Amino acid sequence: MVESPSKFKFTFIFFIIISLSLGLVSFSLCLVSEIKRNKKGDLRWNGKLCHLPTSPAFGLGIASLVCLALVQSIGNSILFKNCCLGEKRNARFKIPIVARILLLISWVGFGTAVILLIAATSMSKRQAYGEGWLNGECYLVKKGTYAGLSLLILVTVGSLIGSALLTMKTNKADQGHKIHSTNG
Incomplete structure (x- = not known):
């Protein structure tokens, strides 16, 4: 069963809205994580051992990770739904080279x-005395890590949406150039 062009277009628009929304949520959560991460003042040192409390960045980071994973899975399932359906391949759904490169970047x-x-x-999780994060030592998230991640998330989501838009534009152009032959 072949999807109608209007349903095909609606699916892509819906995908773009959902992906962009989740991507912006993930971006925002990373920026808030940057603000809420543990600082040097939160580190407790008793001479031999260190302790860091759980930072709010822990929960925010997990939420950001979930949103990013949802964006990637929704985006890829929509892109590949029509071109890779097992035995049947949909001839009207082609992924151009630039869209493939953007997909690779994503x-x-x-x-x-x-x-x-x-x-x-x-x-950002609690690092107890003597346990730490690695080998009994406490580690702090470096300043700018979450901010850099937020930019990386924008690039990832942007390239995924760009790939979808290029694919949709290419398929629209391909549909206009079809030549129908008559049997007889």
Whole structure:
């Protein structure tokens, strides 16, 4: 069953609105995490061992990670829904080269952001005396880490939406150039 062009266009517009919304939420959560992260003044030192309390950045980082994962999964499922349906391939849904490059950028950005968000968020969790974050030592999230992650999230979401827009534009142009032959 082939989707009608209006349903196809609505799906993409809906995807863009949802992706952009979740991307902005993830971006905002990272900026708030930057403000709420543990500072040097939060570090307690008893001469041998250190202690850091749980930072609000811990929960905000997890929420940002969830939003980013939702953006990536929704975006990719919409993009690949019509071009890779198992045995059947939809000829009207083609992904141009530039859109493929943008999709690759979104995946690289997503992978990098996930790794950095997991590391920074886990450092924001409580680090008890003698346990710390790694080898019994306490670690603070470096200033600017969450802010940099917020920019990386914008690049990731932007490239994913750009890939979708280029794909939609290409498919619209391809539909206008079809030549119908008659049998007879």
